[in-house]
Amino acid sequence: MSTAAKYIYGIGGVAREIADIFSRMNDNIAGFVIDAEYIADSPAKIMNIPVISFDDYAEISRHTQTSITVSLGEPVYRKMLSEKLTSRNLIEGTIILGDYLASDSSVGAGTILHAGSVVSSKCSVGKSCLINKRVILGHDSTIGNYSVLSPNVTVGGHVSIGNNCFVGLGACIRDRVKIGYDVIVGMGAVVTRDIEDEVVVYGNPARIIRRNEMHKVFR
Numbered sequence: 001m002s003t004a005a006k007y008i009y010g011i012g013g014v015a016r017e018i019a020d021i022f023s024r025m026n027d028n029i030a031g032f033v034i035d036a037e038y039i040a041d042s043p044a045k046i047m048n049i050p051v052i053s054f055d056d057y058a059e060i061s062r063h064t065q066t067s068i069t070v071s072l073g074e075p076v077y078r079k080m081l082s083e084k085l086t087s088r089n090l091i092e093g094t095i096i097l098g099d100y101l102a103s104d105s106s107v108g109a110g111t112i113l114h115a116g117s118v119v120s121s122k123c124s125v126g127k128s129c130l131i132n133k134r135v136i137l138g139h140d141s142t143i144g145n146y147s148v149l150s151p152n153v154t155v156g157g158h159v160s161i162g163n164n165c166f167v168g169l170g171a172c173i174r175d176r177v178k179i180g181y182d183v184i185v186g187m188g189a190v191v192t193r194d195i196e197d198e199v200v201v202y203g204n205p206a207r208i209i210r211r212n213e214m215h216k217v218f219r
């Protein structure tokens, strides 16, 4: 196990869930990190864990071994913050809480495999992804960088999902389907055909609803 002090970037629901799970394992999160402009509006502590500014985190990291994991659920922000960490040579921490990660699968730096998730044989999950609670990823599947799979998403075998994608609550992706980059799959969608880049789809069967021009899921 790494001895680096673990920090979480963000103070939302995923951040709190991860901190709680770690505290139950007696492997505490050292702090929540937010950007300096939000510090004034944030509590000093959440769950008795200090909330510090990104600048303070960067300073701590100059003389202490640390890792930080981005907890946000919007792919565009995951990418932005991950690139910021890389540009400053800060180490992104990978968090594996899932039920099963096959030994022949790989997970990129900064990715969270949340509680109850399953990553089957010969899968590749990119960097800084959020694979949420009870996601099932079928064998031989590939998830691109910064992509977010919401709770209870089910992905069949040999599926490919590109970079910066968001898959909503409980969506099902048929085996061998290829989904491009910057795609939003709405909650409950049943994806039976390949999906082109930069679109929003939902429904059963999933259909293209519009272009993903805003690159934002949550308004």
Ligand SMILES: CC(C)(COP(=O)(O)OP(=O)(O)OC[C@H]1O[C@@H](n2cnc3c(N)ncnc32)[C@H](O)[C@@H]1OP(=O)(O)O)[C@@H](O)C(=O)NCCC(=O)NCCS
Binding pocket: 073, 150, 151, 167, 168, 169, 184, 185, 186, 187, 188, 189, 200, 201, 202, 203, 217, 219
């Ligand atoms: C697909 C999605 C991004 C579309 O968001 P949006 O563009 O803001 O859409 P709106 O909420 O304005 O809804 C527009 C219409 O689409 C319908 N709609 C929205 N999402 C839908 C979905 N997933 N399936 C079927 N219909 C949907 C709405 O009912 C509405 O229909 P109406 O015009 O007849 O009233 C969003 O609905 C969604 O599914 N987000 C993911 C939520 C989620 O999984 N959160 C996870 C939290 S961890």
